[in-house]
Amino acid sequence: MGMSKNHSQNPAADIRTKDRGFTLLEILIAISILTVGLLAVASMQISAMRANSFAGGETEGTTWTGDQLEKLLALPYDDADLDDRTDDGAAGLDDTGDDADYPPEDRGRYTVCWNVAVDAVTNNTKTISVIAIWTDHGVSKRVSIQHIKAR
Numbered sequence: 332m333g334m335s336k337n338h339s340q341n342p343a344a345d346i347r348t349k350d351r352g353f354t355l356l357e358i359l360i361a362i363s364i365l366t367v368g369l370l371a372v373a374s375m376q377i378s379a380m381r382a383n384s385f386a387g388g389e390t391e392g393t394t395w396t397g398d399q400l401e402k403l404l405a406l407p408y409d410d411a412d413l414d415d416r417t418d419d420g421a422a423g424l425d426d427t428g429d430d431a432d433y434p435p436e437d438r439g440r441y442t443v444c445w446n447v448a449v450d451a452v453t454n455n456t457k458t459i460s461v462i463a464i465w466t467d468h469g470v471s472k473r474v475s476i477q478h479i480k481a482r
Contacts, residue, residue, distance in 0.1 A: 384467070385467065388465060388467050388472060389472075389474060391441065392441060392463040392465060392472065392473070392474040393463075393474050393476070395438050395441050395443050395463045396443065396461040396462065396463045396474055396475065396476045397461075397476060399436075399443050399445060399461045400445075400459065400461045400476050400478055403445065403459055403461070403480075404459070404478065404480060408457065408480065408481075408482045412433070413447055413457055413459065413480070414432075414447060414449075415432060415446075415447045415448055415449050416432040416433065416447075417430070417431075417432050417446075419448075420448045420449070420451055421448040421451035421458065423446050423448065424446045424448055424451075424458060424460040424477065425446070425460065425462070425475070426444075426446055427444055427462055427464055427473070428444070431444035431445065431446055431462070432444075432445065432446040432447050433445050433446070435464075438463075440465050440466070441463050441464070441465045442463070442464045442465070443461065443462070443463050443464075444461075444462055444464075445459060445460060445461040445462065446459075446460045446462075447459055447460075448460075452479055455481060455482040456479050456480065456481050456482070457479070457480045458477060458478075458479050458480075459477065459478050459479075459480060460475055460476070460477045461475065461476050461477075462474070462475040463475070
């Protein structure tokens with residue numbers, strides 16, 4: 332029986348020719364592709380962490396403003412905490428700091444203040460604007476909620 336050209340007489344030689352492995356160039360290309368992929372994933376992770384931090388700040392600021400608004404809405408219409416102390420009407424609804432109708436209250440990293448405008452929309456109503464301010468990575472942020480309370 333004759334041997335075909337594809338089979339050598341040495342079985343160990345057949346194994347070596349079939350199982351050559353990868354060349355150095357193939358390994359370098361594979362590592363390069365893997366590195367680019369990992370860098371893309373790391374970049375996405377950093378972006379996701381920043382977005383999560385921003386969302387957390389917005390959520391907490393909204394919680395503080397909502398909490399204060401609920402307290403104010405529970406007060407009677409004629410309560411002193413629902414007066415327009417600076418008498419600036421609707422123009423002062425976005426005032427903060429010392430210009431606000433009610434001075435800022437410190438709530439940890441958040442500062443909450445509120446303004447009231449009497450009869451700004453229609454008679455016998457008060458527009459209440461609650462504002463929370465904080466600093467995130469050196470940038471000033473704010474969230475505000477407005478509500479109209481009828482007599």
